[in-house]
Amino acid sequence: MLHKNVFFLGMLLLALTGCSQKNEEQATQKNTAMKETTPAPTRTKNILFFGNSLTAGYGLSPAEAFPALIQQKIDSLGLPYKAINAGLSGETTAGGKSRIDWLLRQQVDIFVLELGANDGLRGIHPEESSKNLQAIVDKVKTKYPEAKLMMLGMEVPPNMGDAYASQFRVIFREVATKNNMTLVPFLLEGVAGIRSLNQGDGIHPTAAGQKILAENVWQELKGML
Incomplete structure (x- = not known):
């Protein structure tokens, strides 16, 4: 009888051990499957809006500037x-070339370049502005070669002369084409020259004007996201 009991207990222990091992294997397989099917957390990507007072939202609250409206x-x-929003009032392309390195310390996934308006108002030769814009783009491409790029074009007032206005207008398209950048031909389209959409200086958009700027940019930016 003792022999039978020992045999029975041995068989029972073997069965329990087998069940335990089977359960462990099933649990391991389940955990592995969960790890394979559970998506990794999505990293928040940065869109750097690099510009002057138009980007900064001069005369308005930060929440009214077009980068904040695009965030909405x-x-x-x-x-x-x-x-x-890396807009700085009064910034020229030369100033931007000096300032960009500091901003590139943070990850940049999409780079939106809005500079040149102050160059135009100062009568800086378009060729110089073009070289500065290219230098800025080169720095971004070197630091973040996978970043997507966008150029926001600008035009100068008629009083700058037709010849200068024509030379100035094309630099944005030329730099954008050379670097495969998405182009917004004229950031102030639908706002420039309209008194009700500009502040008292006739240059900087009102809150309503900034909404139009946001839409002008968004029409091209949304396809990049």
């Missing part, structure tokens, strides 16, 4: 992007 559109769609 992004958030409403649940997209993992952060709009960074």
Whole structure:
């Protein structure tokens, strides 16, 4: 009888051990499957808006500038992007070339370049402005070769002369084409020259004007996200 009991207990122990091993294998397989099917957390990507007072939202609150308005559109769609407003009032292309290195310390996934208006108002030769814009783009491409690029074009007032205005207008398209950048031909389209959409200086958009700027940019930017 003792022999039978020992045999029975041995068989029972073997069965329990087999069940335990089977359960462990099933749990391991389940955990592995969960790891394979669970998507990795999505990293929030940065959109750097690099420009002058038009980007900064001169005379307005930061929330009224077009980068912030674009952030609202992004958030409403649940997209993992952060709009960074790096606009500085009075900035020229030369100033931007000196300032960009500091801003590139943070990750840049989409780079939106809005500079040149102050060059035009100062009568700086378009060739010099073009070289500065290219230098800025080169720095971004060197630091973040995978970043997507966008150029926001600008025009000068008629009082600058037809010849200068024509030379100035084309530099944005030329730099954009050379670097495969998405182009917004004229950032102030639908705003420039319209008194009700500009502040008292006739140059800087009102809050309503900034909404139009945001839409001008968004029409091209949304396809890049």
